[in-house]
Amino acid sequence: xxxxxxxxxxxxxxxxxxxxxxxxxxxxxxxxxxxxxxxxxxxxxxxxxxxxxxxxxxxxxxxxxxxxxxxxxxxxxxxxxxxxxxxxxxxxxxxxxxxxxxxxxxxxxxxxxxxxxxxxxxxxxxxxxxxxxxxxxxxxxxxxxxxxxxxxxxxxxxxxxxxxxxxxxxxxxxxxxxxxxxxxxxxxxxxxxxxxxxxxxxxxxxxxxxxxxxxxxxxxxxxxxxxxxxxxxxxxxxxxxxxxxxxxxxxxxxxxxxxxxxxxxxxxxxxxxxxxxxxxxxxxxxxxxxxxxxx
Numbered sequence: 657x658x659x660x661x662x663x664x665x666x667x668x669x670x671x672x673x674x675x676x677x678x679x680x681x682x683x684x685x686x687x688x689x690x691x692x693x694x695x696x697x698x699x700x701x702x703x704x705x706x707x708x709x710x711x712x713x714x715x716x717x718x719x720x721x722x723x724x725x726x727x728x729x730x731x732x733x734x735x736x737x738x739x740x741x742x743x744x745x746x747x748x749x750x751x752x753x754x755x756x757x758x759x760x761x762x763x764x765x766x767x768x769x770x771x772x773x774x775x776x777x778x779x780x781x782x783x784x785x786x787x788x789x790x791x792x793x794x795x796x797x798x799x800x801x802x803x804x805x806x807x808x809x810x811x812x813x814x815x816x817x818x819x820x821x822x823x824x825x826x827x828x829x830x831x832x833x834x835x836x837x838x839x840x841x842x843x844x845x846x847x848x849x850x851x852x853x854x855x856x857x858x859x860x861x862x863x864x865x866x867x868x869x870x871x872x873x874x875x876x877x878x879x880x881x882x883x884x885x886x887x888x889x890x891x892x893x894x895x896x897x898x899x900x901x902x903x904x905x906x907x908x909x910x911x912x913x914x915x916x917x918x919x920x921x922x923x924x925x926x927x928x929x930x931x932x933x934x935x936x937x938x939x940x941x942x943x944x945x946x947x948x949x950x951x
């Protein structure tokens with residue numbers, strides 16, 4: 657890669673709106689925290705934030721950042737409420753409620769209830785004062801445990817750390833295994849600009865985390881690493897395999913290819929091995945593909 661292939665961004669001299677878009681476009685899709693808070697006078701506030709994540713399970717802790725307005729630098733009401741009443745309910749945002757959520761994101765005056773403006777149903781919490789959003793299938797009652805300020809100007813972050821005291825999960829979004837089903841949940845993710853996304857069968861895939869050391873990329877011969885046939889993901893699947901391929905795997909590779917009637921395999925020809933390995937990777941026969949490439 658050459659330096660001219662990159663657009664170089666120096667945050668210290670990049671206009672805030674441009675920097676904001678580069679950051680949000682680079683870190684996406686982002687989950688959405690639909691935060692319900694309350695001020696000392698008992699006035700409700702509801703606002704979405706896509707600077708949000710879970711950072712601990714023991715104790716359970718979520719973080720989100722209600723940044724100062726990029727237009728005039730004023731702090732968000734969520735931040736001010738959390739300082740007055742250090743409690744928050746984090747509600748998830750689904751596709752069925754995304755348009756209403758967008759109404760709640762408008763710059764309503766302090767004291768105006770976004771629950772009313774956006775048509776959401778306030779639901780009393782069990783352990784905290786802020787209301788839950790009844791339409792959200794998952795609601796987290798939290799106590800604020802810390803707030804970090806990163807600046808005072810427009811776009812500066814106010815990181816709120818909150819410990820989850822109680823979760824409410826609608827049974828309708830659980831799968832047969834008792835776990836949250838992402839296809840039933842239909843959670844919305846925030847992309848760059850005005851773009852959002854939802855999970856579907858075409859865009860989601862499973863990737864199991866290796867629980868023991870794998871073969872490793874460095875174990876691949878140079879001609880495999882420099883292959884014009886195999887993609888980076890193909891090589892990653894070989895490198896992520898547990899253990900070395902065996903002669904039995906090679907025998908199985910030959911048999912599998914014969915059954916499929918695909919590429920005519922010539923074990924003495926490297927190009928034939930490459931093409932056949934790519935075909936096997938495409939049908940999740942990783943050990944057999946590795947045997948063709950490494951034995």
